[in-house]
Amino acid sequence: MGRKLKAALPATAIFLLFAASLWLHIFRDLLPFAAARFSRKYSTILYSHPVDRFRPNYAVRESIRSLPKLPPQAIAESVLLPDWEALVFLPSSSNSSTFPSGNSGTVSCLFNTGATSPARPAGTGAFRCILPNRLRRTLPFYTPSLVGSSFSAASQSQQDPPREMMRYTRLVYESVSTSNDVIVFAKGINRRQGTSSTVSGLRCVFSPASGGAIVAVTSVSSSAQEVFRCPHPPSANVSASGSLRVSLASGPDASPIPTVADYLSPRAASLGGAAEAARSPRASICACTMAYNVAKFLQEWVAYHAGIGVDRFFLYDNGSEDELEAAVSRLVSEGFNVMIRFWPWPKTQEAGFSHCAVVNRDTCEWMAFIDVDEFVFSPAWFKSDRPNKSMMGSLIKVDPRVGQVSIICLEFGPSGHRAHPHNGVTQGYTCRLRAESRHKSLVRLDAIDVSLLNSIHHFQLADGFYSRWMPIDTIRVNHYKYQAWKEFKIKFRRRVSTYVADWKENMNMGSNDRTPGLGFKPIKPDGWSHMFCEVNDTGLKEATLKWFSVDESHRMIGEK
Template sequence: MRRRVTTSVLSIAIFFLLAASFSLHVFRHLLPSGNAINSRTLNQPVDRLRNYAVGEAAVSVLRVLRSPPRHRPPPTESVLLLDWDVLLLPSPNTSTAASGRPLSCLFHTGATSLARPAGPVAFLCSLPNSLRRFRPFYTPRLSEASSNASGWVGQEDPPREMLRSTQLAYESVSTADDVIVFVKGVNRRRDRDLPASSLRCVFSPASGGAAVATTSVTSSAQEAFRCAHPPAAEVSSIGPFRVSISTGPEAAPIPTLANYHRPGGPASGGRLSICACTMVFNAAKFLPEWVVYHAAIGVERFFLYDNGSEDELESVVSRLGSQGFDVTTRFWPWPKTQEAGFSHCAVVNRDECEWMAFIDVDEFVYSTDWDESDQPNRSMMGSLVAVGPEVGQISIKCLEFGPSGHRAHPPGGVTQGYTCRRRNEERHKSLLRLDAAAVSLVNSVHHFELREGFETKQVEVGEARLNHYKYQAWKEFKAKFRRRVSAYVVDWKEPMNLASKDRPPGLGSDPIEPKGWTDMFCEVNDTRLRDATRRWFTEVKLDGAERMAWDS
C-alpha cells in the first residue's frame, strides 16, 4: 500500500514538472530577454529601486506579468529642503489638512514643529534640532497642534523616508508634442549636461509601484528634460501618474513628485502682447509698486513664482486682483531653481503671451523718451517690442542704484527713495518672444537661447534701460544672504567666488553691514524715474496729503 502511494505522488510531481517545462517553452517569447530588466525590478516601486531601471524591452512585459494596479491616491510625502525646512505634502485622504485649526508636523519620535500653509495643498515646517543628527529622516504626519504628541514608529511598515530637494523630479509640463520634466541632481554643473541619449523618462503610478512605461529623452539641458509621451494605453487604466528620469540601464529613477498629465486642448482666446514673470521670496512689500508701474506702461499679466514666501504675499496679490490687476501666483518652493522656473514660465504661457519680460521686483523698465510724458500709457512697453519678426529677444541694460542715504525702506517706494546709482551699466535683462525660445529652454536668467532663425536685439541705454534697485537700505539688502535663487550662483554665505558680479564689491560672506553702506554705489544722481512716477502716480487725499498710487 505504501509503495502504491509513493508511486502516485511521484507520478503527479513528474506531471507538473513536464507541464511547467512545456509552458515555459511555449510562452518564452513573453519573458524579457537577457539584456532586458529582470522581473524583480519590475515588481519594485520606482521610489524604492536602487540599482535597476525599467528598460525599453521590458515595457511590453508589464501587461503580461501583472494585472493593472488599483487606483490609489498618493501617500503623504515630504521633501527636505535647504536650511532644514521640510515640505510636507499630505495625502488627499488626510482630513486634518482641511480642519482649519492650527497644525503641526508630528515626527516619529513625538517631536513637533509648526506647520505653515505653503501653496494650495502643502505645508512647510522645520526639522526639529533633536532629529538633525540622526539618519534616516522620516516623513512626518500632519497633526492638530493641540493633540497629544506621540511617536509613530512601528505603526507604518515601512516608514517613508523624506525625499531630498537636491535629487528630485519636481515638476512636469505636457505639451502637444512631448513632456518636459524638471529634475534636480542630473545636470549638476553649468554647461555640463548629460547627453539625452543616455537618459530615459520613467512613468509610474503616483501611489507607488512598478513603472508602466519609459520613453526616450530628446533634450537634456540644465534642469529641463524633454521626452516623448508614453503610449496612451499604458497610462489610461489607472492614475494619477508621475514621471521621472533614469540616468542609465542600471540606475534607479530619480525620486519624483512630478505629476504626469496627458496634454490638453489648445488654449482658447487670443494672446496677450506683453506679460512679466519673476520669482519672489518675501516680496509683498515691493510688489504693488512694481505691478502698478509696469501695468501702466503696458504689461498685461504678471506671473509670480513664489519661492516659499513667509510674508503677506497672498493677501497683497488678492488686493491687487480686486483693483483690476491680473496677477497669478504659482507655488514654487524648490531651492535654487530660478533658471528652471523661468523655463517653466516660458513654456506654460506660450499660448497666453507673445512677449515675456523676465525681470525682478526691484527692476523697472524705463525709457528717457518718457521723460516729458504727463501720463503713462500702455503703448510705452509696446514701442520696445515693435520689431521685425526675426527678433526673438530684446536685451535691456541695467543701471544699479545704491542705498542713497537710506537706512530703512523709503516712503513711497524704491522709485522715490533710491536716486543715486553707479555710473556704468551692469548686466542686462530680457524681453523674450516666447515662440523664439530654444527647444532646450536654456537660459542664464538674464537671457534665453533662441531657436535657429531668431536673433537678439541689444537696446542702448538711451533707448531704454532697467533701473535696478539692487543695493537698498541694509535692513532690506541683507535678506539676499538667505539664499541666491539661481542654480549656478554661489550663496553669499559661502566664501567662494568672491569676485562674482552677483556679489556687491567688497562684501564678504557674512551679513555684516559694511562701513559707509548708506552712501555706497553713489556715482550719478539720477531722478528721471522718480520724477516721472511722481507725475504719473501721485494721488491727493481728501485731507490734502499726497501719496503714491501703490501705497495702501
Template sequence: MQHHHHHHQPSSKPTAHHQHHLPALEAVAMRGKVRTASLLLLLALFAFLHVHLRPSPPLDPRLGLSNLSNLSNLSLAYAVREAGSAPSRHVSSVPEESTDAVSILFPAWEVLVIAPPATAGGRGWRCVFQNNATSPATPAGVLPFTKRAMFKCRLPPSVRRLRPFFQPALTRSSSEEKEEEEGEGTFPATAAEELFRWSFLAYESLSTEDDVVLFVKGVNNRQGINRSPDELSCVFGDDPATAVRTAVTSSAQEVFRCAHPKLPAADSGTEIKIKITLEVARENRVTLIPSVAYYTPEQRRLAADGPRSLLCACTMVHNVAKFLKEWVMYHASVGVDRFLLYDNDSDDGLRSVVDDLSRGGYDVQVLTWPWPKTQEAGFSHGAIYANASCEWMAYVDVDEFVFAPAWNSSARPSKLMLTSLLPARDDPARNGQVSIKCYEFGPSHQKTHPPEGVTQGYTCRRRIEQRHKSVLRLDAADASLLNVIHHFRLKEGYRSRQVRLEDAVVNHYKYQAWSEFRTKFRRRVSAYVVDWTQAINPASKDRAPGLGFEPVEPRGWAQRFCEVWDDRLKALTRRWFGSESSSELNMAWQR
C-alpha cells in the same frame, strides 16, 4: 519594550586528572577574559561615538554628474516605496490621526511635507521623526496643479546626528498638545522610506500638446554641462517593473523633455494623474530619481480670456508684498497686460496685495512654487505655461523698472510705450528677444525702505551699466528652454536685439537700504549662484562688491554705489502717479 534573554551553556567540571593544572589555566583565562572584555568595551565606545558624535555631512551632496556612478544605493525603492530597514520604535497609548505624506529635506534643516488635499489648511499637525522627536507642521499652501497640501517642519537637532534620515510621519493627536518647537510622539510601527533630498529629486511636470516637460534637480549640476538625452528616459508609473518609458529629447539645466506615454484609455471625465520621474542609465547602472512630480496629459496653461496678450511679465518672488503695487501699477501703465508671479515661500501677505490689485483691475496671477534655488527652471516653466496667453514675456524682477528717457516728455503714461520697443509681428529680421541694459542704483543715503516707493527713494547709481534683462518672444524660445540671467537661448533662425541706452534702460534698485538688502543673504534664487553665506567666489558679480559672508551691515553702506545722481524716473513717476495734499506727496501705490 524588548526583553533580552541570556542563555548560558552548562559547563563540565574538570576531572581530578586535570586539577593540578587548574590554577595556572584559570589565571591565564581570567587575564584573557579581562583583555577581551576591555577590548570589546573600547570598540563599543568607539562605535557609539562614531555614530552619534560625528559631524553632520553637508545637506547638498551634489548627487549628479560626478557622483551618479556611486548611486547604487539609490535603488528602485524610491519609486516603489518598498519597505526598508527602519529604526526600532515604542508604542504610545495616545490615539493619533495620521495621513499618507511624502517629505523632502530642504536646506537649513527644513522639511517640506506634501500631503493629500484633505489636509490643506488643517491645524494641529506635527511631524514625528524616527527617534519619536516631533516638530510642528506649519501649513505652507497648496501645490497649484495636484492640489496637494504642503507643510513645513524643522528637523529636530536630535535627529540630525542620525543616519540615514527617514521620512517623518504627519500626525495629529486627539489630545491637547502644546505647540512647542519639539516634543515626543510615536513614530509608526510600519517600515519607513528614506527622506528625499532636495539636491536629487524630480519635482514638477507639465504637458504641452506635443510632449512632457519634467523638472529635475541633481542630474545637470554644472552650468553649461548637460547630460546626453541618450542616457535618460522618462518613467511613468509607481512600479518600475510595469512603468511606461519614453525617450528624452532634450536635457538642459533642470529641464527635460520627453514624449507622451501611450496609456490605456481612461473613462470619460476621469482625471489621469501618474507619478513621473527620470531614469539615468550609465555604465551598466540604472538610477531612478526620487520624485514628487505627477503627469497628466491635460495641458496646464495660464488662463486666457480672448486673444493672446501682446506683452506679459514674469518673475520669481519672495516677500515682495511692500514693493509689488509700485512695480505692477507702473509697468501696467506703460504696456504690460498680465503679470505672472512664481511665489517662492512668501509669508508677508503677498496674496492680500494681489487681491487688492485684482480689485483695481490689474491682471496678476500667482503660482505657488516652493522649490528653492530654481529661478531658471521657474522661468522655463513660465515660457511654456504662459505661451497660449502671451506673445512676449518680460523677465524682470520686482526691483527692476523699464524706462525710456523719451517718456519724460509725456504728461501721462501710454500702454504703447513698452510695446513700441518690440519688433513687429512680421519682423523680417526675426528678432526673438529684446535685451535692455541695466543701471544699478545704490542705497542713496536711505536707512530704511522709502514708503513712497523705490523709484522715489533711490536716485543715485553706479556710472557704468551692468548686465541686461530680456523681453522674450515666447514662440522663439529654444526647445531646451535654457536661460541664463534672464536671457533665453533662441530657436534656429531667431536673433536677439540689444536696445540702445538712449532708447530704454532698466533701473535696477539692487542695493537698497540695508534692512531690505540683508534679506538677500537668505538664499540666492539661481540654481547656479552660490548663496552669500558660503565663503566661495567672493568676486561674483551677483554679490555686492566688498560684501562679507554674514548679513552684517558694512561701514558706510548707505553712501555706497553712488557715482551718478539720476532722478529721471523719480520725476516721471511723481508726475504720473503722485498727488500732493497738505504739502505732502502721496503716490498712487500708497493708497
C-alpha cells in the same frame, strides 16, 4: 602597568565595536552585498518607499517611538530642503480641505520621535516645517505626519511604517505636459550651467503614483541644466494605470531617481489649456518673476509696469513668509491681472523661468523676465503726462525674426536710506553706479529654443531668431539692487539662481554676483547707506511722481 592595560581593554573593545557599527551604517550602500540592491532594472518605486522597520542609529542611539495612528489622508511624503526645512505633501487621494490653507497655526508636523514643528501652507496640499534641532543628528530622516485639531487622540493610536524623506539634491520636482511631449524638471542629473547636455542613456520613467511596477519608459530628447523633454508614454499604458508619476533614469540598468512630479496626459493637458485660452485672449506682454517676501514692494512694481504696457503678472512664490497672498488679492481687487504659482524649490530660478515660459506660451506673446526690484524705463517717457501701454509696446514692434529684446541694467544704491523708503523704491533710491551692469530680456515665447535653456538674463533662441540689444540711452532697467541694509540683508537667506554661490558660501568672492565690500556674512559694512553712489539719477523718480502721485502732498499709490 599591567592592571592599567587590563582596565583599558574593555573600553577599547567597546570603542572599536562602536566605530565599526558607525562605519557600517554610514557606508552600508557602498558594501559589495549592498550593490545588488541597485542592479534591478527599473525596479525601484519612484518615490521614497516606506521603511520596513526602524533602523537603529549607532551614532546617537536615540530611541524612536512608533508614530500615532492618523487618518489615511494625513499620511504624507516629504522632501528635505536646504536649511533643514521639510516640504510635506498630502497624498493625491486626501481631502486637502481637512487642513486650513490660511491659518498654518492649526497644522503641525509630527515627527517620529514625538517632536512637533509648526507647519505653514505651501500651495494646495503641501506644507512646510522646520526639522527640530535634535532630529538633525539622527539618521535616517523620516517624513513627518501632518496633524491638526480635527484629529482626535483615539484615532492616532497606530501608524503605518514611515517613509524616509527624499533628498533635494537628487529629485524630479516638477513636470509639464504639452501636446507633443512631457517636460521634466530635476536636480542631480546635470550639474553644468549654460549648455545642453547629451541625452545618451537618459530615460523618462512612468510609474503609478501609489507605487508599483513601471508602466512605460521613453527616451529623453532634450537635456539642458535642470530641464528634460521626452515623448509621452503610450496612451494604452496611461489609461490602464490610473494616476502616474514621472521620473528620470540615467541608463538602462539605473534606478529612477525619487520624484514628486505627477504626470498629466496630453488630453488632460490640452483640456486645461483650452479652458485657460477660453477665459482670456492672448496678451501682448506679460511679466514673470521669482518672488520671496516681496509683498511690500509689489504695489509699486505692478502699478508701474501695468501702466507702461504689461498685461499680466506671474509670481513664482519661492517660499514667502510675508503677506504675499493678501497683497496679490488687493491688486486683483483693483483690476490688475496678477497670479501666484507656488514654487517651493530653492535655487531653481533658471528652471522656474523655463517653466513660466512654456506654461504661458498660449496666453502671452512676449514675457519680461525681471525681478520686483527692477523697473523698465526710457528717459523719453518723461515727456508724457501719464503712462500708456504703447511705452512697452514700442519695444516689441520689431522684425518677426527678433526673438528677444535685451535691455542694459543700471544699479542703484541705498542713497542715504537706513530703512525702506515709505514712498517706494523709485522715489527713495536715486543714486547709482556709473557703469552699466548686466541685462534683462523681453522674450518672444514662440522663439525660445526647445531646450528652454536660459541664464536668467536671456534665453537661447530657436534657429531663425536673433536678439536685439537696445541702446542704454533709449531704454534701460533701473535695478534697485543695493537697498537699505535691513532690506538687503534678507538676501543672505539664499540666492535663487541654481548656479550662483549663496551669499554665505566662502567661494567665488570675485564674481560679478558678489557685492563689492561685502564678505560672506551678513555684517553691515561701514558707510553702507552711502555706498554705490556715483551718479545722481532722478529720471524715474520724477516720472513716477508725475504719473502716480495721488494728491498735492505727492503721496504715491500704495503709500501708507
